[in-house]
Amino acid sequence: MPTGVALRDVRQQLFDAAERVLVRDGHAALTSRAVTAEAEVAKGVLHRHFADFDEFLAELVRRRVAGLEAWGATMIEHAGTGDVAENIADFLFGVFDRVGLGLISLVIGRGELRTRLHRSFGVPILAEATAVIAAYLNAExxxxxxxxxLGVVGAAHLVFSEKEPTDPDRVRDLVAKLIATGR
Incomplete structure (x- = not known):
């Protein structure tokens, strides 16, 4: 790795690299060495910006959660417009994309990461997705x-975890059926 080269937004560069590794190689391959190699920076760069690798991963998850919460705020702002099942299905495709599924697996598999995220109940990302959908349904x-x-997120997690690509119509139908029972 070259030294003395100025890096632009190195934190974002590391987060982007982590997502690429996660999607390409899975959560088990997500190591500090893999991230820094993918970002083409020296390993010390990560440790200059984060106390340790679990703190880096916790920030990666927090950023993902913040994005989901912002999406949820937009959904609530637009409550009363569009099809409820379709709006939730679109959100679920954002929650359970390849990065989201990888992060969920990572959080489940790394006790230290869960501790860093200060969760006593629920799995980060799944818990926030449930809260977003509940707030949106309440606004509706x-x-x-x-x-x-809870039913929507649990069922969707199972559907999106299947090996085959997820059919948008299947997700919309699933959401419509699950929210119809709560009317």
């Missing part, structure tokens, strides 16, 4: 938004 004035959201 649906009955039992929390229970409907």
């Amino acid at each position: 004035r649906r009955m039992n938004p929390e229970m409907s959201a």
